Amino acid sequence: MAKRKRYKRTPIVRPKKYCRFKKSGIKYIDYKNPDFLMPFINEQGKLLPRRITGTSLKYQRKVAVAVKRCRHIALLPYVADQMK
Amino acid sequence: MAKTNYESVVVLTPVLSEKMMQEAVLSFEKLITENGGELIHKENWGLTKMAYPIQKKTTGFYQIFEFAAEPDAEIVDKLELAYRRDEQVLRYLCIKLDKHAVKYNERRRNGEFNKPKKADAPAAAKPVTTEKSAPVAEAKVSPANTEEEE
Numbered sequence A: 001m002a003k004r005k006r007y008k009r010t011p012i013v014r015p016k017k018y019c020r021f022k023k024s025g026i027k028y029i030d031y032k033n034p035d036f037l038m039p040f041i042n043e044q045g046k047l048l049p050r051r052i053t054g055t056s057l058k059y060q061r062k063v064a065v066a067v068k069r070c071r072h073i074a075l076l077p078y079v080a081d082q083m084k
Numbered sequence B: 001m002a003k004t005n006y007e008s009v010v011v012l013t014p015v016l017s018e019k020m021m022q023e024a025v026l027s028f029e030k031l032i033t034e035n036g037g038e039l040i041h042k043e044n045w046g047l048t049k050m051a052y053p054i055q056k057k058t059t060g061f062y063q064i065f066e067f068a069a070e071p072d073a074e075i076v077d078k079l080e081l082a083y084r085r086d087e088q089v090l091r092y093l094c095i096k097l098d099k100h101a102v103k104y105n106e107r108r109r110n111g112e113f114n115k116p117k118k119a120d121a122p123a124a125a126k127p128v129t130t131e132k133s134a135p136v137a138e139a140k141v142s143p144a145n146t147e148e149e150e
Helices: A020-024 A034-040 A057-072 B018-034 B075-085 B099-109 B145-149
Strands: B004-012 B038-054 B057-069 B089-096
Touching (some): A034 A057, B004 B018, B004 B038, B057 B089
Antiparallel strands (some): B038 B057
16 A cells, blocks of 8 residues: 655634624524525525534524425425425 | 313315315314303414325315313323324314413414415415414514504
8 A cells, every 4th residue: 555645734713603693693594594594404404404504503403494394395306306 | 180281283274165064174173162162263274285195185274273172081092082083174282281382372463474375376265264473483573464464
C-alpha cells in the first residue's frame, strides 16, 4: 500500500450555524405550509440533516413531523426528481 | 375535563361538484357538533393541486376543521370512521394540537401572517370561507394581506 501524502489543512471559517426557530421564537411548525418547509428538505424531497440546516434537536423533531404530515396530505411529495 | 383542540384536514375528490363538496363538508361538520365538539374554525382551500396523484387524481378539495372536544367523547374516532367510509375522501389527517399550535392557529386566523396562501393559484377556485393568510413563520411583520390580494 502506497503511503498517502498528508496535507496540512487550513481551517475553513464558516459562519456559525444557528437554530432559526430558537432565534426567531417559533414554537409551532405548521405542516400546512409546504413553502415554509422547503428549506428543510432537499430537491428529492428528503429531510435535510440537522448538521446542514443548523436546527436544534427539539425543533428538528418537529420539522420532521411537520414534513411527514405535509407529505401525507399531499402538499409535499414523498419522492421527487427535481422539486426546487 | 378540559377540552382538547384538534385539527383535521380532509382531501376530497375533485370529481365532486361544488355543491356536493359543500354537502360533504357540512356532514362532517354536523358530525363534529353533534358529538359535543365545538367547531372553532373551518377553512376551505378549494381545488388545490396535490404534490402527487392519489387514486389517479392530481387535484383535490382541501378542507380544514379546527375543533375542541372532550377527549372522552371519541369524536376523532367517529370522524375518522366517517372519513374512511366516505368514498369521496382521498386523504384525511386528524391531529391533536398542543398549546403552541392553538396559539399559532389563532394568530393565523387573525391574519397576522402577511403572505397570501396561494399567490399564484387561480382566484376563481377560492370559496368564501377561504382564509387568505398563509402560515409564514417569519411572522412578526404586520399584516399586509389586503394589498397583496388585490
